[in-house]
Amino acid sequence: MLARRWRQSLQFRAIAVSLSLTALAFFVTGSFLSHQIADRLFSERLDQVLASATADFEQVQASFDASDASDRDELQALVASTLGSLSVDGAETERWILLPMDFTSGQTLIPAQSQSPWMTSSTVPPELQERLAEQDGVFWQPASVRVTENGEEAPVIVVGTVVDLYQNSRYGLYLVYDFSEPQRTLDAMHAVLLLSVVVLLLLVGAIVWYVTREVVRPVSSTARVAEQLADGDLGVRMPVSGSHEVARLARSFNRMADSLQDQITQLEQLSSMQQTFVSDVSHELRTPLTTVRMAAEVLFNAREDFDPVNRRSAELLYHQVDRFDALLADLLEISRFDAGAARLEVASVELFSVVHDVVEAAAPLAVSSGSTVRVRSELSRCTVQGDQRRIERILRNLVVNALEHGEGRPIDIVVGASEVAAAVAVRDHGIGMTEEEAAKAFNRFWRADPARARTTGGTGLGLAIATEDTRLHGGRLDVWGAPGEGACFRLTLPRTRGRRLVPDDESPLGLPPDADAYPETAVVTRTGTLALASAAAAEPAPPAAAQPTDVEEDRS
Known part of the structure; x- marks a missing residue:
């Protein structure tokens, strides 16, 4: 069905090509814009997260350094009070996880713990833990982890560094930042872009349909008129309105049709005259030919009484009259064919x-x-x-x-x-x-x-x-x-x-x-x-x- 429409309709072909190229252009442009916006949102949010995490890490380390806590209970209370005060702009988008690392005393002063019970050591990507074990600094890595009690997962950024709790006891402190809000913003942007593309495609399709209809309609009219002319309707003409290119085409086409009609009419008249002439001449020659034939037969039958020269002349006359008679019969038959009277x-x-x-x-x-x-x-x-x-x-x-x-x-x-x-x-x-x-x-x-x-x-x-x-x-x-x-x-x-x-x-x-x-x-x-x-x-x-x-x- 579509293949036949493609072959037979210029308008369908123009609309299909326009929509395809427009969709391709929108796809390329939308992909580029989406990628750029996503990168910008992520970069800005990441800069905020790293700045906030660095400040929190410094605050935690300063609190640990200033504390004179020495036993397990005091250290546990210090960790709870220090890490419990961490927040980002008052929103609960930050959660912490504290994991023990190698230390000089060989003892674990406090166990691994986190702000949320469903966050454990498996929440932290192993690659990030290995990197903290190898070198000091602040490092981050994206992940998808459970952020609610019902098991809902969300995209997060895990930022980690090493802190000294007491007498060189090293712990990995990881702050988990929820990126659900930027992701929702990005999803909403994608939906808006998709809706915009659909609306624009419909708008472009409607515009192309209207423009091509105005352009193709005169061409279709010309094709219909040409088909009618080919079928023998020589009186049909194209409608002419305005002075634009299509109107000039219609006038030229109509002049051509007028010229063809005049020539065909003249040819039909000449053909009819020729057929009538051949038929009339053939019929008119019948009577004198019959007379000549009878005379030729008399001479032919009496040829033995003639001298050799006259005998040969009588024979030639008889045979040529026969041939002339056959020619007249064929001309009459041809005239019947030309006149459409043969049955x-x-x-x-x-x-x-x-x-x-x-x-x-x-x-x-x-x-x-x-x-x-x-x-x-x-x-x-x-x-x-x-x-x-x-x-x-x-x-x-x-x-x-x-x-x-x-x-x-x-x-x-x-x-x-x-x-x-x-x-x-x-x-x-x-x-x-x-x-x-x-x-x-x-x-x-x-x-x-x-x-x-x-x-x-x-x-x-x-x-x-x-x-x-x-x-x-x-x-x-x-x-x-x-x-x-x-x-x-x-x-x-x-x-x-x-x-x-x-x-x-x-x-x-x-x-x-x-x-x-x-x-x-x-x-x-x-x-x-x-x-x-x-x-x-x-x-x-x-x-x-x-x-x-x-x-x-x-x-x-």
């Missing part, structure tokens, strides 16, 4: 039957060209829902084209099918074509070699009409070629009515297919004989199809 007469079509009819009809051309036509497939039957007349016309154009350019070499026609599609590939081994020529093969009146004459009397519109017939069925017509290796045209049709092949739909045959991998099911020899062979496999079952009806071509 399908859908029925169940058996591809092998169509292929055999086409091959048998092209047998005289195969004999004259010297090519052997071989039909190959692993199937015995293959049916599709389509217009048999148009499918036959497609295959006839492909086969005739292969015979014309096959240079007398064998022609392979391979039939294959899957559950969703059926395919027929026509492969020749003639002159071939380059990739650039293959890309233009379906253009109207295009020739790879303009200087080469047509040997079959074609009009130059056969492959263009085959392409339109294929598109009308929702199929694909692909071409492959290599100079000196030949060419291959592959027709792929959906097996059920109403389905249109998409680029992801694979054809049952490769381009070109490995023809030798498929057994021969029929062959036209150089004598023009069509020989059939049996095939072992059955066709794949296509999905259920609806009842065939006429379907108009979708030209949108």
